[in-house]
Amino acid sequence: MILLIWRIDFMKILIVEDDLEILRTVLKYFDSFGYVLEKAKNYQDGLAKVNEFVYDCVILDLNLPDGDGIDLLAKIKQKNKSTGVIILSANSSIETKVAGLEIGADDYLTKPFHLSELNARVKSVVRRNMYEGDNTVSFNEIIIDTASQEVTVHSKKIKLTKKEYELLLYLVINKNRVLTKQSISEHIWGDFIDRTDSYDFIYSHLKNLRKKIMEKDGLDYIQTIYGIGYKFAEREIE
Amino acid sequence: MESVINLQNVKLSNYNLIVISIILLASQVVFAILLFTVQPYLQLPSGSIFVLLLLFFILQLVALLVYEKINTARIKRSFGRFIKQIKLGNYESEESHIIQKYDFVNITDIQVELSELVGRIQADYNEQKRYIENVSHELMTPIAIIRGKLELLIQSEKITKSDFKLISQIMTKLDRLTRVNQSLVLLSKIDYNHYQDKATISFNDILDETLNLFEDQIRIDELVIRKDIKEDLRFNMNENLAYILIKNMIKNAVIHNIEKGYIRIKKLEDANGIQIINSGVIIHSSTDKLFERFQVEGGYQDSIGLGLSIIAKICEVSGILLSYTHHEGVHTVTIRF
Numbered sequence: 001m002i003l004l005i006w007r008i009d010f011m012k013i014l015i016v017e018d019d020l021e022i023l024r025t026v027l028k029y030f031d032s033f034g035y036v037l038e039k040a041k042n043y044q045d046g047l048a049k050v051n052e053f054v055y056d057c058v059i060l061d062l063n064l065p066d067g068d069g070i071d072l073l074a075k076i077k078q079k080n081k082s083t084g085v086i087i088l089s090a091n092s093s094i095e096t097k098v099a100g101l102e103i104g105a106d107d108y109l110t111k112p113f114h115l116s117e118l119n120a121r122v123k124s125v126v127r128r129n130m131y132e133g134d135n136t137v138s139f140n141e142i143i144i145d146t147a148s149q150e151v152t153v154h155s156k157k158i159k160l161t162k163k164e165y166e167l168l169l170y171l172v173i174n175k176n177r178v179l180t181k182q183s184i185s186e187h188i189w190g191d192f193i194d195r196t197d198s199y200d201f202i203y204s205h206l207k208n209l210r211k212k213i214m215e216k217d218g219l220d221y222i223q224t225i226y227g228i229g230y231k232f233a234e235r236e237i238e
Numbered sequence: 239m240e241s242v243i244n245l246q247n248v249k250l251s252n253y254n255l256i257v258i259s260i261i262l263l264a265s266q267v268v269f270a271i272l273l274f275t276v277q278p279y280l281q282l283p284s285g286s287i288f289v290l291l292l293l294f295f296i297l298q299l300v301a302l303l304v305y306e307k308i309n310t311a312r313i314k315r316s317f318g319r320f321i322k323q324i325k326l327g328n329y330e331s332e333e334s335h336i337i338q339k340y341d342f343v344n345i346t347d348i349q350v351e352l353s354e355l356v357g358r359i360q361a362d363y364n365e366q367k368r369y370i371e372n373v374s375h376e377l378m379t380p381i382a383i384i385r386g387k388l389e390l391l392i393q394s395e396k397i398t399k400s401d402f403k404l405i406s407q408i409m410t411k412l413d414r415l416t417r418v419n420q421s422l423v424l425l426s427k428i429d430y431n432h433y434q435d436k437a438t439i440s441f442n443d444i445l446d447e448t449l450n451l452f453e454d455q456i457r458i459d460e461l462v463i464r465k466d467i468k469e470d471l472r473f474n475m476n477e478n479l480a481y482i483l484i485k486n487m488i489k490n491a492v493i494h495n496i497e498k499g500y501i502r503i504k505k506l507e508d509a510n511g512i513q514i515i516n517s518g519v520i521i522h523s524s525t526d527k528l529f530e531r532f533q534v535e536g537g538y539q540d541s542i543g544l545g546l547s548i549i550a551k552i553c554e555v556s557g558i559l560l561s562y563t564h565h566e567g568v569h570t571v572t573i574r575f
Contacts, residue, residue: 019379019383021383022379022382022383022386025383025386025387025390026386028390029386029389029390063375090374090375090378090379090382091374091375110378111378111379111381111382112378112381112382112384112385112386112416113382113385114385114389115386115389115390116389163454177393178392178393180389180392180409182409182410182413183389189451189454190451191417191420198454198455200458201454201455201458204454204458225392225402226399226402226403227399227402227403227405227406228392228402228405228406228409229392
């Protein structure tokens with residue numbers, strides 16, 4: 001158990017991305033989660049890093065200046081099957097997405113992406129690929145079992161709708177971070193629903209979620225950040 | 239381009255007329271000389287030579303007319319094929335000779351002219367294709383960076399309420415920028431036949447999935463959904479386009495609806511197709527105009543006004559008949575496969 005916790009908290013992540021600004025932004029967002037982060041600016045760099053260490057997850061940009069990202073993906077999977085690979089690409093065409101997943105990528109994210117979404121994908125990929133299979137995500141008294149999709153508060157089960165469950169998991173995975181309404185909306189409904197009304201839906205789902213948690217004597221961790229979105233965190237005593 | 243062809247045609251017939259006259263005259267002279275040479279041996283009556291010459295002339299004329307008729311028909315067919323090729327031109331092919339050689343008589347000028355024109359169109363096409371491929375990368379990367387930086391910025395403890403409001407406004411506009419860009423890239427991709435693979439699509443599956451996506455909206459606006467589709471409706475088209483088409487149609491019916499309104503989805507009785515009827519606001523602009531890009535009706539601010547353009551474009555390339563009518567707040571969209 002201790003080993004498992006160690007693995008989750010010190011996830012080793014490699015980011016292969018030729019755009020330095022994107023690289024820096026992702027590194028900065030991930031930094032405070034306590035991951036062990038490595039970066040590679042091109043294909044050669046990436047290949048060297050992959051050969052040297054074992055990573056839990058590799059975030060891979062397909063458009064690299066000195067080599068084919070798909071080729072690097074194959075090499076990563078060849079070396080260690082349980083390394084999760086998330087493709088990051090500016091190309092939104094569905095064909096590329098299918099091609100990436102067919103050759104063994106675990107997930108695919110299109111630019112422009114939300115950092116919180118990338119984080120959720122990384123966590124999910126790592127969880128899925130772990131042999132030992134610790135499927136719980138927790139925040140104090142709230143424990144989410146991602147295998148059975150069950151949530152307990154103080155060991156008491158609460159019944160959530162699919163959307164409430166997805167919302168809670170997204171918030172807890174990105175705990176202590178301000179999440180934008182746009183990112184939450186895209187996470188739950190995809191990029192197809194593009195109206196501000198979906199923000200009202202988020203509000204109503206969160207209201208129900210809050211109620212269900214508090215019914216089982218859970219604390220209210222969902223904080224509203226004015227105009228921007230929400231944050232799942234311990235409340236500071238005012 | 240039409241006027242160019244007509245001009246060339248006039249030139250062509252003048253030129254032909256002169257050639258034909260010269261040939262006629264020359265053959266008449268040759269025949270006359272021949273007749274006069276054989277005359278001493280055959281002992282023909284003197285008047286008959288002229289009769290023979292006249293008969294020969296008439297024969298020649300008839301032969302010429304018949305030939306002309308056949309030839310014109312052949313050229314017409316050939317020309318028709320030629321025009322069709324220009325119209326349906328597969329400009330995306332890398333092949334440099336799209337226009338095949340045609341057996342036009344004496345109109346190689348047009349062929350050369352049009353081949354050059356088509357070559358230019360083809361070059362433009364390829365240029366545009368590269369441009370679209372680049373746009374999505376070149377614009378999406380900076381947008382990704384701005385979005386990421388804003389997400390980092392809002393994590394700061396020092397940000398005040400009024401700053402949050404400013405950042406939120408920037409984010410909203412950034413989202414709009416992303417959506418407009420994505421939609422335009424999609425429209426262009428459909429335009430240059432990017433989505434060509436076809437498969438048998440089950441309409442019901444896509445419909446259920448889409449309605450599920452909009453369930454919150456449907457619940458909050460208290461919309462009544464009625465589906466009049468008994469058997470599964472299948473059709474042959476590109477799968478990605480089918481998804482985009484149906485999602486856009488349902489989305490329009492949902493977001494342009496009224497509270498406690500309705501959406502009725504029914505299969506056409508007489509043909510393979512679907513009709514989506516929904517309640518909505520009464521609009522006054524003409525139907526045609528709504529299909530133009532960036533037309534937003536009904537004061538719906540969030541719309542980028544590309545939904546109907548996308549629907550129309552997909553129907554156009556997939557050979558689907560699309561019609562849209564609105565009357566007293568009842569909107570009907572029909573598609574026929």
